[in-house]
Amino acid sequence: MKRRAKRTTPAPKKGRLKVSPPSPSYERIRQVVLKIPRGRVMTYGDVAQAAGMPGAARQVGYAMHSLGKRVPWQRVLGRKNPRSGHSTINDPQARARQQQLLESEGVRFSASGSVDLTAFGWVPRAKRKK
DNA sequence: CATATGACGTCCT
C-alpha cells in the first residue's frame, strides 16, 4: 500500500490569481459536515477520512474552528465522548444544550451521555449501512 | 524552513 504519500499540503494549484484560500482541506471538511443529514452524527475521524485526511481527525476539528459557526459541528462528535466543541468543554451548559439539540433531531444518548454511533453514526455513501 | 499548537483517535488501566 502507499501509506501516506505526501499528504502534506496538497499544494493549491496557482492557476492565475490565488485568492488566498483558507486551505482546500477546510472547504472539503465543511462540505462533509454539511452533508451530514439531520438526526445523524459523525465522528471526527470519519469526517477526516471522508475529507481525504485519514488519521487527521484533530485537524478536522481545528479546521472547523476556523470555519466558525457556519458549520453544524453539533452533529460532529468524538468517538468516545460527545465532547464536541472546545468551548463546549469549558461550558458544560453548552454541552447539555447540544445534547438536547441532537435529541431534538432524534439522536439517542446513552445513560452516561454518550451517543450510540452504532445506530446514529453516519457514514459516507461508500459504506452506507442502510 | 522548523517549532508549537490542537474542536481527536487508539491503547492501556
Next chain:
DNA sequence: GAGGACGCCATAT
C-alpha cells in the same frame, strides 16, 4: 464501560 496518557497529521506562527 469509563477515564487517562501517548501519538498522528495539518495548520498556524
